[in-house]
Amino acid sequence: TKYVYDFAEGNKDLKDLLGGKGANLAEMVRIGLPVPPGFTITTEACREYLAEGRPPAELAGQVGAHLTALEQKMGRRLGEPADPLLVSVRSGAKFSMPGMMETVLNVGLTDASVHGLAARSGNERFAWDSYRRLIQMFGKTVCDVPGDAFEHAMDEVKGERADIDLDAAELRTLVGTFKTIFAEHTGREFPQDPREQLKLAVNAVFDSWNAERAVLYRRQERIPADLGTAVNIVAMVFGNLGPDSGTGVAFTRDPATGARGVYGDYLANAQGEDVVAGIRNTVGLHELEQLDKKSFDELMGIMSTLEGHYRDLCDIEFTIEAGKLWMLQTRVGKRTAAAAFIIASQLVDEGMIDLDEALRRQSGARLAQLMFPTFDETAVDKPIAKGIAASPGAAVGHVVFDSEQAAEQAARGEKVILVRRETNPDDLPGMIAAQGILTSRGGKTSHAAVVARGMGKTCVCGAESVEVDLAGKRFAVGDVTVSEGDLISIDGTTGAIYLGEVPVKPSPVVRYFDGDLPADADTLVAAVHRMLEHADLRRRMAIRTNADTGADAARARRFGAQGIGLCRTEHMFLGERRTMVERLILADGEDEQQRALDALLPLQRDDFAEIFRAMGGLPVTIRLIDPPLHEFLPPLEELAVEVATAEHPDPHREALLAAVHRMHEQNPMLGLRGVRLGLVIPGLFGMQVRAIAQAAAKVRAEGGEARPEIMVPLVGAVQELEAVRADAERILAEEGMTGTPIGTMIEVPRAALTAGQIAEAADFFSFGTNDLTQMGWGFSRDDVEGSFFSRYLELGVFGVSPFETLDRDGIGRLVRIAVQEGRQVRPDLKIGVCGEHGGDPESVRFFDEVGLDYVSCSPFRVPVARLEAGRARL
Ligand code: ADP
Ligand code: MG
Ligand code: MG
Numbered sequence: 001t002k003y004v005y006d007f008a009e010g011n012k013d014l015k016d017l018l019g020g021k022g023a024n025l026a027e028m029v030r031i032g033l034p035v036p037p038g039f040t041i042t043t044e045a046c047r048e049y050l051a052e053g054r055p056p057a058e059l060a061g062q063v064g065a066h067l068t069a070l071e072q073k074m075g076r077r078l079g080e081p082a083d084p085l086l087v088s089v090r091s092g093a094k095f096s097m098p099g100m101m102e103t104v105l106n107v108g109l110t111d112a113s114v115h116g117l118a119a120r121s122g123n124e125r126f127a128w129d130s131y132r133r134l135i136q137m138f139g140k141t142v143c144d145v146p147g148d149a150f151e152h153a154m155d156e157v158k159g160e161r162a163d164i165d166l167d168a169a170e171l172r173t174l175v176g177t178f179k180t181i182f183a184e185h186t187g188r189e190f191p192q193d194p195r196e197q198l199k200l201a202v203n204a205v206f207d208s209w210n211a212e213r214a215v216l217y218r219r220q221e222r223i224p225a226d227l228g229t230a231v232n233i234v235a236m237v238f239g240n241l242g243p244d245s246g247t248g249v250a251f252t253r254d255p256a257t258g259a260r261g262v263y264g265d266y267l268a269n270a271q272g273e274d275v276v277a278g279i280r281n282t283v284g285l286h287e288l289e290q291l292d293k294k295s296f297d298e299l300m301g302i303m304s305t306l307e308g309h310y311r312d313l314c315d316i317e318f319t320i321e322a323g324k325l326w327m328l329q330t331r332v333g334k335r336t337a338a339a340a341f342i343i344a345s346q347l348v349d350e351g352m353i354d355l356d357e358a359l360r361r362q363s364g365a366r367l368a369q370l371m372f373p374t375f376d377e378t379a380v381d382k383p384i385a386k387g388i389a390a391s392p393g394a395a396v397g398h399v400v401f402d403s404e405q406a407a408e409q410a411a412r413g414e415k416v417i418l419v420r421r422e423t424n425p426d427d428l429p430g431m432i433a434a435q436g437i438l439t440s441r442g443g444k445t446s447h448a449a450v451v452a453r454g455m456g457k458t459c460v461c462g463a464e465s466v467e468v469d470l471a472g473k474r475f476a477v478g479d480v481t482v483s484e485g486d487l488i489s490i491d492g493t494t495g496a497i498y499l500g501e502v503p504v505k506p507s508p509v510v511r512y513f514d515g516d517l518p519a520d521a522d523t524l525v526a527a528v529h530r531m532l533e534h535a536d537l538r539r540r541m542a543i544r545t546n547a548d549t550g551a552d553a554a555r556a557r558r559f560g561a562q563g564i565g566l567c568r569t570e571h572m573f574l575g576e577r578r579t580m581v582e583r584l585i586l587a588d589g590e591d592e593q594q595r596a597l598d599a600l601l602p603l604q605r606d607d608f609a610e611i612f613r614a615m616g617g618l619p620v621t622i623r624l625i626d627p628p629l630h631e632f633l634p635p636l637e638e639l640a641v642e643v644a645t646a647e648h649p650d651p652h653r654e655a656l657l658a659a660v661h662r663m664h665e666q667n668p669m670l671g672l673r674g675v676r677l678g679l680v681i682p683g684l685f686g687m688q689v690r691a692i693a694q695a696a697a698k699v700r701a702e703g704g705e706a707r708p709e710i711m712v713p714l715v716g717a718v719q720e721l722e723a724v725r726a727d728a729e730r731i732l733a734e735e736g737m738t739g740t741p742i743g744t745m746i747e748v749p750r751a752a753l754t755a756g757q758i759a760e761a762a763d764f765f766s767f768g769t770n771d772l773t774q775m776g777w778g779f780s781r782d783d784v785e786g787s788f789f790s791r792y793l794e795l796g797v798f799g800v801s802p803f804e805t806l807d808r809d810g811i812g813r814l815v816r817i818a819v820q821e822g823r824q825v826r827p828d829l830k831i832g833v834c835g836e837h838g839g840d841p842e843s844v845r846f847f848d849e850v851g852l853d854y855v856s857c858s859p860f861r862v863p864v865a866r867l868e869a870g871r872a873r874l
Pocket of ligand 3: 713768
């Protein structure tokens with residue numbers, strides 16, 4: 001097997017094998033950009049290493065051969081005492097996991113070669129600085145020496161000075177100290193054989209795939225756990241050679257807003273990890289123009305080449321060694337949800353991509369983010385401080401200063417804002433748990449910014465006026481002090497930081513959907529409008545909504561709903577109407593029962609009429625009552641206590657208590673509900689059918705349009721549906737509404753498996769995927785989340801809760817069978833879905849694939865479903 005690829009052999013499409021970093025380094029070499037030579041060990045080697053606990057047998061030989069070739073190209077040998085070649089050993093998985101895995105720089109330095117490096121570069125200071133970095137990084141990442149140990153030793157020598165102020169002699173002493181620290185913690189000397197250093201570093205990178213924080217990040221980002229990382233061996237170039245050297249990171253556009261321009265941070269006389277770690281304050285990239293015009297111009301040229309080549313926003317890492325520019329990394333950059341829409345739209349305007357490609361690059365999850373509310377600035381005082389708007393959103397929470405505590409408090413259901421000077425990968429659990437992240441240092445490319453953006457979490461970074469006092473658990477801005485536990489609000493769209501809780505208002509995107517903002521209101525709204533229009537053009541499926549009030553229905557329609565796929569009727573029995581339901585339940589004999597139903601009928605009729613009016617002739621699927629009736633009665637214990645402690649006996653309450661006892665069920669979700677209720681309490685469904693028919697007639701009489709569809713819940717056998725249908729048809733005929741479609745939910749597994757029979761009696765199907773999942777897996781939807789689901793996710797039984805994303809293999813199979821067998825019997829059978837999954841991006845894709853006619857989801861999910869249904873067709 002070929003486990004090693006020279007950069008000259010790879011390209012950007014080999015991410016599976018070479019990881020993102022390796023594939024893109026190869027691509028940059030391919031298009032002639034200045035990349036230091038190197039090679040990549042494949043993810044396949046990593047997978048074998050992780051499975052076997054040791055590298056594949058052929059790996060050492062192949063690495064050796066590529067190393068020799070590299071040495072020949074560079075005219076130097078790895079760690080050669082007189083004139084050493086140094087390399088970096090860099091992780092790089094298929095999906096970028098910023099800072100989650102390990103990288104070791106300056107591999108090849110030893111007690112002997114450090115002198116060679118000093119002699120060749122004529123720079124003692126640089127040589128010792130590089131050596132102390134190697135011992136530090138190698139110690140930390142390869143041998144698990146606690147990083148603090150090195151940092152304390154360095155702080156002692158440094159005092160108040162910055163790290164660049166250390167001179168050669170001090171650094172040399174520091175190397176001695178570092179070696180002692182290394183030996184103390186590992187029980188061995190720092191390895192003096194360059195090839196051993198290399199081998200250990202490679203294995204450490206392999207191992208870092210399973211580092212705790214990497215595992216956590218993957219789970220959060222839903223990156224598969226079995227991909228493994230590639231390892232890149234890259235000839236070192238040095239940004240720490242002096243003032244005419246340096247290192248930086250940049251984006252080809254602003255990743256927060258999509259605005260075109262030059263965005264990046266630069267740090268003179270430093271090695272790469274210094275920038276991300278926020279060791280010293282960086283300067284804006286434009287200052288490089290003053291420092292080194294030639295390199296700056298070359299960099300601008302390369303950035304535009306990369307944008308043109310990748311047809312997208314790219315982020316890059318570069319290093320300047322004594323006036324010579326080197327590219328060390330590029331990738332299609334992470335961006336905020338807003339920027340994703342704006343950039344894609346810009347690229348269409350620039351003729352770089354077409355609308356299909358622009359749509360392909362969007363996601364429903366991102367659109368959903370843009371629909372979250374934003375702060376209402378008119379309702380607050382001035383912010384206490386402003387930082388850099390790194391990742392948008394409006395976050396409110398109690399201030400917390402450490403990751404672990406943030407995670408703990410969040411687990412108790414508290415909302416927290418994690419405040420740090422800067423974050424590092426160990427802060428990941430806290431970042432995940434927090435509503436938002438606030439840092440006092442670091443720019444748009446800092447760890448906090450990059451990770452927050454990737455997770456879609458609100459982040460304000462680099463708020464320099466915020467002085468964080470970690471030990472004192474407080475921060476100060478001027479004379480304002482904010483202590484742990486205080487409530488603050490941070491705005492990731494503007495960078496503003498407020499004391500207390502700021503009220504929120506609808507986002508511009510929602511205001512646009514609501515018709516309160518025109519489509520050309522701003523660049524974001526215009527871009528969202530454009531993508532949704534294109535999605536509407538492409539999609540095959542219709543989008544309906546789940547709504548049971550006129551107001552919800554009207555809103556969903558403004559959001560683009562083409563009908564109601566699920567109008568629940570049980571909400572219409574709540575509130576004051578409970579007493580009517582009680583009367584129905586307690587009714588003594590058919591007459592009394594009928595009177596109770598007669599009282600409900602006009603109310604139901606008005607409910608339905610309101611909805612028909614809001615939908616103006618679009619189809620409205622009304623589900624007959626579904627939950628067990630005792631849900632409308634007071635809880636057993638409450639009632640029992642009330643009756644037992646009453647001063648005077650109340651016969652009505654006593655009768656009610658008796659009824660509650662009588663109707664009690666061990667498994668109410670599998671009990672007397674849905675169609676069963678309709679068959680056991682004659683007249684209940686009938687009353688609803690009559691109300692529907694009369695409401696439609698009424699709206700038509702007013703000159704409006706009404707298109708009701710009657711849906712029967714919980715059917716498991718065709719006989720159930722036939723019985724309900726016969727009764728309903730009789731009533732519809734009496735009301736002059738013959739021809740109103742009557743269909744059924746498919747939510748009991750047996751219904752899916754006998755769909756061919758059921759289709760004989762159904763004009764349409766609508767999958768109730770919540771119940772279908774619940775009954776298909778045998779999971780109680782109301783109980784699992786807090787109980788064993790986290791364990792199941794950990795074990796990989798499923799990657800995401802099947803209540804969130806439809807389980808294709810199991811429940812999806814039931815759906816497929818029902819669609820196929822239903823349509824065999826009745827080719828024009830209309831089929832939709834009205835469970836929670838109707839608004840889930842992944843599931844929408846599946847429903848398109850199996851040929852459903854529509855998905856129905858909550859009003860706020862309608863735009864998401866439109867977008868995803870369009871993307872599903874590309
Ligand atoms: P990460 O994936 O965490 O960004 P990298 O492998 O990109 O880690 O490396 C960390 C830092 O070291 C980056 O800033 C990178 O530019 C720098 N670096 C990596 N390899 C080299 C090299 N061969 N010469 C100089 N700097 C390097
Ligand atoms: Mg990098
Ligand atoms: Mg159901």
